[in-house]
Amino acid sequence: MTASPGTAGSDLENLYRAHHGWIRQWLQRKLGNAHDAAELAQDVFVRLLSKPRSFNDAEHAKAYLGRVSRNACVDFWRRRRIEQAYMEVLAAQPEQLLPSLEHQAIILETLAQLQAMIDRMPKRVAQAFCLAQLQGMKQREIAVQLKVSERSVNNYLAQAMYQCLLLEVELDASL
Template identity: 60%
Template structure:
C-alpha cells in the first residue's frame, strides 16, 4: 500500500468520524428504517474509498457526501422497485414452480443490473428497446409511437443492444 493510499484512507476515516452521524440521520429521515439507513451510510463511505476524491474544504466534502447520500438513496429505491416487481411476478406463480432462493437472488441481481443499464440510456432509447422487447413492436410501429423515423429507431436499438452486450460481458466476467 502506498503512502498516498494510507493518507487517503486516513482522510476518509476522518470524514467518517465527522460526517457519518448526520448522513445516517438524513438517510433515516428519508427511509424510515434504521438498518437500511446504517447500511447506506456505510455504502457512502465505501464508494468514497473505491472512487477517491479530493476536497478543497470541509464544506466541499460535506456537499459531496450529501450528494453521494442522495445517490445511494435513489439507488436503494430503484433496487426496491425492481425487487417488488419480481416478488409480484413470483406471487402469481404456483408454489410448485417457484424458483429456489439462490435462483431468485440471481434473477433479482440480473434484473437490477438490466434496470440500471436502462436507466443510463437516454429516455427514448430505453423506451424503444422496451417497446421492442416487451410489446414485440417492429421498428416502424415504435417510430410511430415515439414520433421518430424508422431509421432513428434503428439507431436507438443499436445503442440499447450495445449496452446489453456490455452488460452481458460484465456478467460473464463476474462468473469467471
C-alpha cells in the same frame, strides 16, 4: 482534504468520523428505517473506499457525500420497487415452479442492473428498447409510436444494444 497515496486511509477515517452521523440521520429521515439507513450510510463510504476521491476542502467533501447519499437512496427505492414487482410475480406462481432462493437473488440482481442500464439510456433509446424487447414491436411500429423515422429507431436500438453489451461485459467481469 486532498488525499495522497500514503494518507488515503486516514482521510477516509476522518471523513467517516465527520460525516457518517449526519448521513445516517438524513437517510433515516428519508427511509423511515434505522437499519436500512445504517446499511446505506455504510455503503456510501464503501463506494468512496472503492473509488477514492480527493477533496479541496470540507465543503467539497460534504457536498460529494451528500450527492452519493442521495444516489444511494434513489438506488434503494428503485431496487425496492423491482423487488416488490418480482415478489408479486412469484406470489402468483405455483409453489413447485418457484426458483430456488439463490436463483431468486440472481434474478433480482440482474433485474436491478437492467433497470439501472435502462435508466442511464436517453429517453428515446430506452423507449425504443422497451417497446422492442418487452412488447415485441417491430421497428416500423416503434417509429409510428415514437413519431420518428425508422432510421432513428434503428439508431436508438443500436445504442441500446451497445449498452446491453457493456452490461454483459460488466457482468462477466464480476464472475
